[in-house]
Structure formats: structure tokens, C-alpha cells
Amino acid sequence: MQPIPIIGAYLSAANAPGGVMLPEFYNQLGAMHGTIMVFMGVVPLAVGGFGNFVMPLQIGAPDMAFPRINMASYWAYFVGGVVMLASFFLPGGAANSGWTSYVPLAVTATVGQTWWLLGMVLLITSSLLGSLNFIVTIFQLRAPGLTFMRLPIFVWLQLVTAYLLLLAFPPLEAAAVLQLMDRVAGTSFFLPSGLVVSGQILGNSGGGNPLLWQHLFWFLAHPEVYVLILPAMGIVAEVLANNIRKPLWGYKPVVYSAIFLGFMSFVVWAHHMFLTGMGTTMSAFFQTTTMIISIPSVVILTSLFLSLWGASIRFTTPMLFALAFLPMFGIGGLTGLPLGLAPTDIHLHDTYYVIGHFHYVVAPGTLFALFAGIYYWFPKATGRYMNELLGKIHFWGSFVCINIVFFPMFIQGLAGMNRRLYDGGIQYAHAQTAAKWNMPMGHAAFALWAFQLFFIFNFFWSIKKGRRSPSNAWDATTLEWAAAPSPPPHGNFPEPPVVYREAYEYSVPGHPRDFTPQNEPETKRDK
């Protein structure tokens, strides 16, 4: 086995002697990568960050409905994050049973798992407080005239997301409490009778059910996937509408699809469990619901694609990211279908194909949408544009590299290569044919990292030195651009806005400009 180039030298001898990672350390990194990116990265950024900043501005609200609960939500997140990261320094290191924390492995794991559970309880509390705040804000604080069918798509998708967070997270909280009891109080909720660990019978009371954990976990974690993707779709819809300079195609189908998708996401969870022996009847039910839930996703994606038809597109940096989202999310979504069908999942389960599918959804999917959102709303938050040239280098570099990282995973997975192999499969006969892809993937990952430096530099440089933007930086119709200064002051709006129009009135015939803000009063010509 070869040592990891460059960074291998900086890893401690306890974790990676000679630069070669020990399996235990690899497992920690795997488990914590998933946890950190999902619960401390994407959700706080997409919902806590964008939702909190953009949503009140788009609905014409002075603030969130409960500013103190907002604060409490942030601090719960902060403490939860500290607990999670601190667990790396415990004896035995951080949690190492995968981000799914499957039992009984997780119950018998090192103390890092207990901290993981405590951290999760705090992070869940944070999401819970945030989500109820979002729902109340959207229902109660909409500006006069802003009816539900005039809401920007982003607000709609945040609303559905908030419901998912509100109702799907508590079962994981329950599951975390039960696992905590198993670990700390010695109960056997998830431990079957006569469990043998390392050749010895565990002296537990038994009678527990390992499948119970998986049901509770995926009952959260499948809606969680939609929590990761819906805000991203919302951002893409906003950026797209602004840069195609015409109304989005299919506003209502998108809204109804999102609501339907929200409901359906609660009845698909066991498609992660086809191989657990839960029975063919259950599998048949869950693969059917899984096929049904793909329909609203396709409706949303198709509406966004069709919106491009006949548009005169402005290829700004946010638009490039938003445009890249469409095919990338398309690949991620379509490769999910074979995983949602029990017969094909038998072959693909737990292979690199799963990793490729999931990362196409959240990396060039959600993350690209988040980049689009940052480039798009940066002038609102700071009053300055980000640099276009650096932005375009960042985009093209990331776009090429990220595909080299994730696309070979489909090939590896189809060849039968497992995930969670600490040596990259080099010691396993069945992985030999596909392991050669590790090298280009690894190099592309380093290059991908390097291209993010352009973004980081651009971000901080533009705060001070970027080109100044007018308050409506992109000639947009929605309230955050049309009615609030950049950056918005405390209270957001100089005077409470009133809404007269739908969200995306771009290029309305007969109007002097190619955009008509939502707060522009109707004239005789409109009627």
C-alpha cells in the first residue's frame, strides 16, 4: 500500500503510521464526513443560511417570526458542532460506525459514538427550532398582497423543507435516545439475545431488534435527502428565472410537485433496506412508492429545463452553476432508480455506485446550487458583486474535476467494488479490475480542492474590493431585490412592501423594462 501523498506526512503516527491510514481511522473519517457534510454543512447552509437570509426578504418580512428561537437554534447547532468535532480527540477517536450508525456495531463502538449521539440530539433540536420558525414566518409574515401562488419558488421549497425537518427529525431523536440508553444504561433496544462480539457472548438482556434502528434512522434520513435537495432546487429556480429573463415554465406544477414530494418522502424510507431480509412484500411496497416519488422530481427538473426554451440566457457565474445543476442532478436522480428497485439493488447495494449516485445529487447537485446562491445573493448581502473571471475559473475547474471524481464510482460500483474499503480495494481480488480508477479520482479531488481556493479568495476579496452593485443587482422581480437596499438594514425594508404581482414577471410585453418587480403597482395597461 502506498502512503497518502503530501497530507500523509502530516497525519499522526497513531492514526496513520508511515502515511498509510489505519482502518479504524479510515472508519472515523468516513462516518464523520457524512455526518459533518449533511448535518453541519448542507442543512445549516441551505436552510439555516440561505433560508434565514433570503426567505424573510422574499416575503417582505422585517425578520423571522421568532428572533430568539432563531438564536437558540443557532447556538444549539454551534454546541452540537463543537461536540461532534471534539469527539475526534477522545480515546478511540470519533464515531466510526458509518454516518448511519447501524446497530449493533454502533452500540459496541468506542466512546466517540456516545458523543455522536449527544451531538445529533443538539443538531436535531437546532433543526427543529429553525423549522418551526420558518413555517410560522412564511404563514404569518407575508407582505400584504403576497398570496401563496405569488410566492417565489425558493420560499415554497423552504416551506416544504421545513415541514420535513419538523416531522422527520423527531423519530431520529427518539432513535438517538434509545441508542444512548443502549450504550449508557445498558438496555437492549437494538441488541438481539445471545449477541456475540469478538468471540464472547455480550451479557445484555437481549430481546432488541437491530432493524428497529434502521427503520427509525431511515424514516428521518430519507426525507433528509429531500431536505438536502429542495432548497437547492429553490435556489436554482430563482437564479434561472432571473437569467432567462422570462417567467419560469410551470410554476404551479412545480409547487404541487414539491408538496406531493414532501408527503411521499415519508413513505419511501425502507428502500434503503431491501437487503435486510424484511420481506418481499415490504420491498414491493417501498419500491412502488419509490418509483412514484421520482415523478414529482422529474416534473420539477423538466419544468426548469423547459424554462430555458427560447430564452436569451445571461451566462453569469451564478447562472453557470445553476445550469450545471440541471444535468448533474439529472444524472444523480436517474442513477437512483436502479437503487430504488429491489432486484437491481441486490447487485448495487453497498457498492461505490451508491456513493456515486448520492454524491451526484448532493455535490454537483446541491453544492453547485449553493455556489449559485452565494454568487447570486452576494451583492444583496454586501452591496458588491463577486469577481466574474475568478467565478468562471472556479466554475469550470470544479465542473470538470467533480465529474472525474464521481463518475468513475458508477463504473467501480457496477464492477462490484464495495464501499468502505480502507485500502481502496487493493487487497481484495474482486476489486482489482476497478481499483485503477482510484488514482485519477484522487488526483481530480486534489485539483477540485485547489479550484475552491479561487472561490475562497474571490469571496473575501469581493467583500472589500468587489465592484459596487445597485440594490437591484440583477434586475430581478422578487422583493429582496426590488424593495430592500443592499445590504438590507435591521428590519430589512425602509417601508413595508406591498405586493401586486406574481413572482417572475420578466419580459412582459408592453412594459418599458424587461422586468416588473412584485411591488410595482398595477397600472391600467396591466388590466
Added chain:
Amino acid sequence: MDIPYTVTARPDTGLYNGKLGIWLFLASEVMLFGALFSSYLLLRVGAEVWPRGETILNIPMAFLNTVILISSSVTMVLAWASLKMNQFQKARWCLIGTFLLASGFLVVKFFEYSEKFAHGLAPKTNTFLAIYFTLTGLHGLHVVGGMVVMAFLFGPGAKMWRVAPERYTNRVEITGLYWHFVDLVWIFLFPVLYLL
């Protein structure tokens, strides 16, 4: 800058912010306890032997606690009703009464728990006791949470009555909604754990 509808209801939803907030919070609580009750079902259905609650647990004490909690819900409603009729002192005593009943509940629970521990019955003894302690323990935490809010309302938080009586009344109302939920959870817990 004022946030709208903190006290008065928004015409199209018919709710003030706090009330919608507490209903959403309770919805998530339903999911929390729903998940735990579902776990109970799954564990019980899958178990080879499952002790009947009456053989291990003390039904008279639990019945006493049921009476105590239902009474505390009554005093909670009376507190809100008194504020609506502008009788602040009466409301305050009702809140204190609710607080005392809640403490009574915890005292009874304490005796129940210590009796179990004295007989060597702990969460790790078997799955029935595990789910019993988890469910009642989590419910007990909810009782404590409610008591903290009540203590604030009849203690330092009572000043608000003089400056913003409507807002104070709303606070008591949503605390009441929460308290009835805690009561309701117990009304499910009692038969599920003790009687069935």
C-alpha cells in the same frame, strides 16, 4: 421595527405567531412520542415473553398520578380563563397550583422509580423496563420543562401583565397547550405501560 402578529391574530390564518409555533412544536412532539410508541409496539410484537405491566408496576400510584395530571390541566385552563376575565391574582394562584400538582406528579414518580431500583429492577433488566424507564423518563423531562416555564410565568415573567396583559395571556395560553399535551402523553402512557 416590529414583528407583526406577535399578539393579535393574522386575519387569514386566525392565529398569532406563538400559537402557530406551539402547534407546530406539538406536531413534532407527536412524531417524537409516536416513534417511541411504534418502537414499543415493534419490540413487544417481536418479544418471546412480555411481562404484563401490572405484575411489575404499581397501578395505584400511577392512577394517583393520572388524577394529579388531569387536575393540573384543569388549573392550567383556569389560569388562562382568569386572565381573560382580568383576574390576575386568581390566575397566578392557578399557575402556582399547577406547578405544585406537577411537583406532586414528580414526587410520586420518584417513589415509583426508587421502589423499582430497590428491587434491582433497572432499565437493563429487560426490554419492558427499558422502554418503561425511557418513555416515563422522557415524559418526566417534559413535566420539568413545563414547570420551568410556569415558574417563570408566576415569578419574574409576571411583570409583563402590567405592561402587556394580552401578550402575557397568550403566553399562559400556549404554555397551557403544551401542558395539555404533556397530560395527553401520560394518558397514553398509563394504559400502554401499566394496564395492557
